[in-house]
Amino acid sequence: MIPVEFDYKKAISVEEALEALSSGDSKLLAGGYSLIPAMKLRLNQPSMLIDIGGIASLKGIEEEDGQIIIKAGTTHNDILNNDLIKTHLPFFHEAASMIGDVQVRNRGTIGGSLAHADPAADWPALVLVAEATIDVVGTGGKRNIKAADFFTGLFTTALAENEIITAIRIPIPANGSRMVYLKFENPASRFAVVGCAVLRSSDKKTTIAFTGVADYAFRDTAAEQVVSGKILDTNTIADAMNAAVYGVNVLSDNFASEDYRRHLAKVYLKRALQAIA
């Protein structure tokens, strides 16, 4: 399968990429593991690809002012092997280990995954519960988008057409916080049929997010309210399961019907809460 013809430009800086992005029907290429398959199927036919895979300023993981900053072009594998992540955000380490396969982890980037906003991608659930901020830059300047405002629909985000994600800022969870990411993966693609992330501080404030369940990853505020401030005993967990995924338009496909997926989401919430109880 061969994509339609396109022009190719290798950007060496974010500024250069932005300039190229403002002209015509161009698209950014990072790892390419989502974009290239779509182009091969001709579902996507950009006239120009701007390769941002070689921009050094978009790579790396740093700690700054109580935050972990993951630059957008950092690969899943670099996140998996990073000591700051292992120490401060162990569930990011866990999630990275579950993404696709080693070839995907070697090329795929966190910024690319967030911008692509696949409804079954792993990172969206993680950035939502961690209350991360997504730094973007466009021709009009820089702005910061809260993860909660970032995902707006199926493969759709708050990112404007001429904007690039530069970094993901994650507040380091307070000492004593518990965090977990569990997923029921599609056995072929390893995408999440259901993924559930939970972050709970020692004062029992809890955030919960699902991916794979609906058009886009979401915070389950109803389930959060049930468990926040309470001891995670059997009754509370059962109440959270009842409250979870309420009013959500649940996806249905060849792998999981709507009812099955809804059931799975509740089961994975139960397992996640038990794991951090």
Added chain:
Amino acid sequence: MQIRVKVNGVDYTHDVEPRLLLVHYLRDVLRLTGTHIGCDTSICGACTVQVDGNATKSCTLFAVQADGCEITTVEGLSTNGELHALQEGFKEMHGLQCGFCTPGILMTMDEYLKINPNPTEEEIRHGLKGHLCRCTGYQNIVKSVQYAANKLKKEEVPV
């Protein structure tokens, strides 16, 4: 556009279309047909090569993206006609039947054994996630990788 790559230690410069996939560059331009096209949809792993040492599906990378990179294909695995421990393992332990998936598996496992020289059976199976084999049921693939891991350990010079 012009690209310069080093493939199995040899430098090449070619003019390629941006849409040329790396796997087609390797097979059709360089005639290195050991790298196979399996599913062509980024799933099966048969086309896996190493780009700067990292296992990569060459059907999901444009040749222009590999400009300036060092690429190793299955043809680059043996040294001076001597089989690599993994190749020997697959031969001795019957790790292949039709052999179509084998080149990709060798390239991923070569990277894997450098990172984890003492894998458990479960770890090997986890490491094989990016590869589909429709013949073997994986049993002998796992044994072949174990054979290679043991052989590579014995080859290490004791400190």
